[in-house]
Each structure stands twice: as structure tokens, then as C-alpha cells.
Amino acid sequence: MQNIDWDKLGFKYMDTRCHIRYTWRAGVWGKGELYESPEMGIHIAAGCLHYGQAAFEGLKAFRCRDGSVRIFRPQDNIGRMAMTARRICMPEVPEALYLEALDRVIQANEDYIPPYGTGGSLYIRPLLIGSGLQIGIAPSPEYTFLIMVIPVGAYYKGGLKPVRAVVYDEYDRAAPQGVGHVKVAGNYAASLYAHEKAKREGFEVELYLDAKEHRYVEEFATSNFVGITKQGVYVTPASHSILPSITNLTLMQLARDMGMEVEARPVLFDEIENMAEVGACGTAVVVTPVHEIVRGERVITTGPSDGCGPVLQKLYDRVRAIQYGEAPDAHGWCHLVPGQWAH
Numbered sequence: 001m002q003n004i005d006w007d008k009l010g011f012k013y014m015d016t017r018c019h020i021r022y023t024w025r026a027g028v029w030g031k032g033e034l035y036e037s038p039e040m041g042i043h044i045a046a047g048c049l050h051y052g053q054a055a056f057e058g059l060k061a062f063r064c065r066d067g068s069v070r071i072f073r074p075q076d077n078i079g080r081m082a083m084t085a086r087r088i089c090m091p092e093v094p095e096a097l098y099l100e101a102l103d104r105v106i107q108a109n110e111d112y113i114p115p116y117g118t119g120g121s122l123y124i125r126p127l128l129i130g131s132g133l134q135i136g137i138a139p140s141p142e143y144t145f146l147i148m149v150i151p152v153g154a155y156y157k158g159g160l161k162p163v164r165a166v167v168y169d170e171y172d173r174a175a176p177q178g179v180g181h182v183k184v185a186g187n188y189a190a191s192l193y194a195h196e197k198a199k200r201e202g203f204e205v206e207l208y209l210d211a212k213e214h215r216y217v218e219e220f221a222t223s224n225f226v227g228i229t230k231q232g233v234y235v236t237p238a239s240h241s242i243l244p245s246i247t248n249l250t251l252m253q254l255a256r257d258m259g260m261e262v263e264a265r266p267v268l269f270d271e272i273e274n275m276a277e278v279g280a281c282g283t284a285v286v287v288t289p290v291h292e293i294v295r296g297e298r299v300i301t302t303g304p305s306d307g308c309g310p311v312l313q314k315l316y317d318r319v320r321a322i323q324y325g326e327a328p329d330a331h332g333w334c335h336l337v338p339g340q341w342a343h
């Protein structure tokens with residue numbers, strides 16, 4: 001067991017024992033190796049550096065109540081990275097190779113997984129980049145796929161804390177027919193400026209509207225938008241330019257399981273007035289309640305300012321219970337990492 005103060009962990013990079021790295025050349029993926037050094041050499045003319053052929057993912061492994069280690073919905077992240085790869089002309093990482101890579105790197109870093117009960121987890125960050133030399137604009141001739149892992153802490157100790165969000169009409173994140181629906185690195189560069197401005201102005205997150213008309217809600221910079229209407233309906237925007245969040249898919253399924261109506265459809269910004277609860281959902285926190293949304297002079301109150309609304313809280317608790325093996329995994333979402341805990 002590593003000598004880490006698990007209670008003090010935040011969401012910050014930390015060196016672990018190793019990462020795993022594979023190379024694709026001439027149509028074939030290599031065998032993959034574990035590397036202890038977190039540094040890697042790269043050609044100065046690599047395609048990812050000049051033309052943005054870079055995609056990443058974010059998922060988590062949990063130390064469960066029974067001692068086992070489980071990854072939450074890895075096949076969905078694998079599928080999403082494949083979709084990203086196709087969109088920016090990179091080779092897909094086959095599912096079997098990807099799952100093997102996840103198992104290998106997690107087994108090798110087992111003592112960095114926060115113990116059950118600390119509220120922490122092992123954050124998994126896969127990266128796929130065009131690492132081959134390419135100076136004319138074209139897909140790179142060589143690719144690198146790697147997975148790094150980082151122990152992270154409970155985001156909200158002592159309960160979910162609501163945050164304030166802001167809409168800046170002068171900044172868009174993704175074009176209607178662009179790459180907003182896939183996880184390319186450039187999407188994050190596109191939102192950095194507004195994100196820094198939001199932080200300076202005292203907002204935790206910025207909310208994007210559709211780039212064409214600025215009438216419909218899209219998503220937050222790193223999380224999907226979820227609203228619970230005053231009638232108790234789960235509403236989330238459907239749009240080609242938002243990232244299909246795996247957490248959102250999970251919450252939608254659990255809401256249906258609870259007997260709630262779920263609507264994934266275009267959502268007008270003006271509808272937010274009719275929402276009893278709003279949340280930002282994603283792997284990092286599951287769901288962060290949003291209690292206020294500011295757009296210019298307009299301020300919309302969207303839920304309690306001192307805690308989480310009851311529906312989002314219930315959904316959050318259900319996801320956490322499945323992730324830590326405290327509730328049955330009725331939908332078969334968790335992947336058991338092979339190890340001495342796997343009977």
C-alpha cells in the first residue's frame with residue numbers, strides 16, 4: 001500500500017508506478033509495454049502537435065466493498081474513443097486490446113487505488129495521438145495509445161455543493177456539424193478562454209448554447225446538462241454538438257428505473273425557468289448541482305443554494321452505490337479487473 005494521505009487527495013496529477021503504451025504502425029497495433037517514466041520522446045513534426053490529432057477519455061476504477069476492483073462502463077468509453085478516432089482519421093483501438101491495456105495498467109498500479117470507504121477512486125486517462133512525422137496536412141502515419149492512472153479523492157466531502165454557472169453569448173464551444181460530439185483535445189482548447197474568464201468572475205462552470213441560434217442549451221465545458229422539471233421529468237439536451245456523456249446515459253437509465261419520465265430532446269434556454277433542479281454530470285463528480293445560471297443581466301435560480309435537490313441526490317447515491325459494489329449492478333456496467341479478488 002502506498003503511503004498516500006487518501007483523505008487529502010483532490011483531482012490532481014500524481015506520478016504512479018507506470019503507464020501503458022502501444023504503437024500503431026503500418027496498420028498494426030504493437031503489444032504494449034509498461035513504462036515507469038512519465039516522459040516520452042516525440043518527433044517535433046508529429047501530427048498531434050501541429051494538426052490536433054489527439055483524443056482522450058476519462059473513466060474510473062473503484063475499490064469495492066468486497067475488495068474487488070471494478071471499472072465503470074469501460075466499453076462505453078472504448079466505443080466513444082473509437083467514434084472520436086474515426087472522426088479525426090485515426091485508427092481505432094480494438095476493444096479486446098483496450099480492455100487488456102486497462103487490466104494491465106490497473107493491476108500494475110493496484111496499490112495506488114484508494115481504499116474502499118475513502119470516497120476516492122482511480123482516475124483512468126487514455127490518450128490516442130498521431131505521433132508520426134507529418135508536415136503536410138494529412139493523417140499521421142503512426143499513432144500512440146497510452147493509458148495513465150491517477151488516484152483521486154472524493155470530490156465533495158460532506159455532501160454535494162451547488163455551484164453557479166454562466167453563459168457567455170460571445171463564445172461557442174462547438175460548431176453544429178463540427179467535432180463537439182467527440183472527445184478531441186481541441187474542444188478543450190476552444191473552451192479554455194471562457195473557462196478562465198468564468199473562474200475570474202466567480203463561476204465554477206460555463207454553460208454553452210447552440211452555436212447557430214443561441215436559443216438551445218448544449219452542455220457545460222466538461223459535463224452534460226441535466227434538468228429535473230417541476231413536474232419531475234428528467235430532461236437533457238439532444239444535439240449533434242455535445243459529447244454523449246456516459247454518466248448522463250447512466251443517470252437516464254437509473255431515472256427510468258425509478259419510474260421517471262426521461263426526455264432527451266432540444267431544450268430551449270427559456271425552459272430552464274421551469275426546472276426544479278439542474279445538474280452538471282460527468283465522470284469526475286457524477287453530478288454537481290447548479291443553483292444559479294447567469295446570462296448577462298438575467299439570473300435564473302435553479303435549485304437550492306445550500307445543497308443538492310432531492311432527485312439529483314437520489315440519482316447520485318444510486319450511481320455511487322453501484323460503483324462501489326454496494327448495490328446490485330443490474331445493467332452489467334462494471335468490469336471486474338482480474339486479480340486475487342476475482343473469484
Ligand SMILES: Cc1ncc(COP(=O)(O)O)c(C=O)c1O
Pocket residue numbers: 058219220221222223224243244245246247248281282283284
Ligand atoms: C465536454 C464534456 N461533456 C460531458 C462530459 C461528461 O462525460 P462522461 O460522463 O462520459 O464523463 C465530459 C467529460 O468527459 C466532457 O468533457
